Amino acid sequence: MNKFKVVLTKEKKQKPNPDTLKFGTVFTDHMFVMDYEPEKGWHDGRIVPYAPLELDPAASVLHYGQEMFEGLKAYKTKEGKVQLFRPDMNAKRTNNTNERMCMPHIDEDVYVDAIKALVKIDSEWIPDKKDTALYVRPFMIATDNYLGVSASKTYKFIIILSPVGPYYESGLAPTKIYVENEYVRSTPGGTGFAKIGGNYAAAMKAESKAHEMGYDQVLWLDAIEKKYVEEIGTSNAFFKIDGQLYTAPLYGTILPGITRDSMITVMRDWGYMVNEQRLAIEDVFKAAEEGKLEEVFATGTAAVISPIGELFWNDKHVVINNNEIGSLSQKLYDELYGMQIGEKEDIRGWIVAVE
Ligand SMILES: Cc1ncc(COP(=O)(O)O)c(C=O)c1O
The missing domain is CATH 3.30.470.10 (Aminotransferase class 4, branched-chain amino acid transferase, N-terminal domain)
Incomplete structure (x- = not known):
């Protein structure tokens, strides 16, 4: 040392x-x-x-x-x-x-x-x-x-x-998310993957707009087509559709979350199919209409997991899992937080002791 x-x-x-x-x-x-x-x-x-x-x-x-x-x-x-x-x-x-x-x-x-x-x-x-x-x-x-x-x-x-x-005063209670289709957070070739103040300063306008409208956070779409889901405020976004998980790929526009990486590893170890691929917001809403949108959650250091209970996009509104935390979200929270506080076994060597 x-x-x-x-x-x-x-x-x-x-x-x-x-x-x-x-x-x-x-x-x-x-x-x-x-x-x-x-x-x-x-x-x-x-x-x-x-x-x-x-x-x-x-x-x-x-x-x-x-x-x-x-x-x-x-x-x-x-x-x-x-x-x-x-x-x-x-x-x-x-x-x-x-x-x-x-x-x-x-x-x-x-x-x-x-x-x-x-x-x-x-x-x-x-x-x-x-x-x-x-x-x-x-x-x-x-x-x-x-x-x-x-x-x-x-x-x-x-x-x-x-x-x-807790990052959100409401703890693990599901949040309401506004899908932003006017402002953008980051572009290919830009700094979206870097953890710099400028990214956050530039995001404040959309976040304050969402707050004024009664939403907790913004879900960003890609800057070019405003079509694909990227990330949520200060966390990465996961969508569980018909048993499979989807999260935005790392091609430079989102922060490569450490919680994201950990969740993907844990879910794959549990046998879930996790797709790191582009997912159109339209397909999220279509899945909701068909009753296939099972869970949406955000992951990050501050909250570990924050379940999403409602999404609003282009005048359309969906409620996810009756606005309750999903069973996978709860299980992931228990696993990761349990490991962090030493109550679950650290089988992957992720915990570093301060001695
Ligand atoms: C924009 C953004 N995305 C994702 C994350 C989640 O990253 P991590 O899991 O490393 O905290 C954060 C939090 O730091 C963030 O600010």
């Missing part, structure tokens, strides 16, 4: 009440920071008290958005062990994002070691109530003080931690 310099806080903050925890509003006592310069590479990895950053107003991240972020969770088992779920996948995805964004690669072992070291120091912040966890947010920002448009030469890599409750 890599060793990092540690400066402990002199004033520990008060921990939040685990019963009323929201998502992403409270932050722990420490953060990890590491700097990049072309001559030195990544250097000076350190854990320091959580504090505001000092940035020059000309820092290029503030103008051209050269930055990226990740998200994963640390869990505490009943026995008090601390564990992460597939953090190596976040490290790999970070490097894929960085490649697209002209940002420097980061050694995957250093990345995972930094997460482990920080989580260990702040492990008393991990809530252990059901459906709570410690959310880990690694991110990288371009720090050159330069107003020209070009890749920065210097960067900061930072990790912060936030004890969180």
Whole structure:
């Protein structure tokens, strides 16, 4: 394990009440920071008290958005062990994002070691109530003080931690989804597969429109034909039609979700046919009319699974599985969350202990 310099806080903050925890509003006592310069590479990895950053107003991240972020969770088992779920996948995805964004690669072992070291120091912040966890947010920002448009030469890599409750206050209750056919999220050749703030900023308009109309989230369609389903807000989308599963393929326009990958593996192990192929929204609605649309669910780190109870597209409206969580969605949630909190056996080597 890599060793990092540690400066402990002199004033520990008060921990939040685990019963009323929201998502992403409270932050722990420490953060990890590491700097990049072309001559030195990544250097000076350190854990320091959580504090505001000092940035020059000309820092290029503030103008051209050269930055990226990740998200994963640390869990505490009943026995008090601390564990992460597939953090190596976040490290790999970070490097894929960085490649697209002209940002420097980061050694995957250093990345995972930094997460482990920080989580260990702040492990008393991990809530252990059901459906709570410690959310880990690694991110990288371009720090050159330069107003020209070009890749920065210097960067900061930072990790912060936030004890969180359920992503949706309603927990596993089915959500209402608006199928967006005006705005688009990403195009082939664009940055849809990269985890960068720009993708999310550009999606806010459609999301606020959906919220105003009474929907929880947006289901994006492909940008060229506005025909094929892509992903939902901050999660990947799965459709169970006549016993088979469908989810959008990875051809650059959707985020390759780690939960998506895990669900596909688990479902295939259970004998389900999972098709990573384009699925027309029209066919989803047709399947619903024919009584073959059995379940729709979204997958992501924040909520693990979020069942979809209603879809609205082009003045058409369908209710899925009587607006109740489907049996497969529930089984997948129990399996993955069970593994994450150490109550189900980890037969695939996905759990990484923080010791
Ligand atoms: C746009 C988008 N799609 C999918 C996901 C799900 O990815 P993961 O399962 O790695 O959390 C996320 C969440 O990070 C996301 O922001």
